[in-house]
Amino acid sequence: METDEEEDEELGPERCFELHRKSWLWMFGRNGAIPFEAETQYPPMCYTDIPMLPATAGPGDTMEVFFVKVNQITSDLQWPLDVYGIVAVRDSLDWKRNYLFSRGRDNCQTLTSQDCLLELTDPSRSILLWDEPIF
Structure with a gap:
């Protein structure tokens, strides 16, 4: 029988992603x-070029991501x-x-220990904070 400690050791990044995907x-x-x-x-700047907003449109709290940094590597x-x-x-x-961030293997970004920020391709639209966002 496995203990909780043994189960935690098996939950590497790949296993965590697999569990998240199944749950999603x-x-x-x-x-x-x-x-x-x-x-x-939903496009960026949605509802900015129409004369009257739909009844479902309204202001809301949003989040902006300025950078993603690779702090350390294994x-x-x-x-x-x-x-x-x-x-x-x-x-x-x-x-x-x-x-x-979205890049293929043939268009990768090279990071160094001095330059370790991903060049964000930008969000497709605002990130709403109605609930907790999932990265």
Whole structure:
């Protein structure tokens, strides 16, 4: 029988992501409602160029991400570090990906110990704070 301590050791980043994905799909992806990879469909500056706002539009608290910093790397990695992949945030407006960083392997960003900030590609739209956002 495994102890709680043994279970905690098995929860590395990959396992945590797998559990998050399964939980997210159970909550929002049932019957294909929202694919896990779906990108938000709400554009930036929504409702700024129409004469009358819809009844559902209104002000709300938002969050702005200024940077994502790589503070430290594990002993398996070394500087310089070529970074690619996705950093996205989900909020309760549509629970879809709102990209902060998105680069393919052929367009990676090289980080050094002196220059360790990801160049954010920008969020697709404001990050709403109705509920806690998920990165």
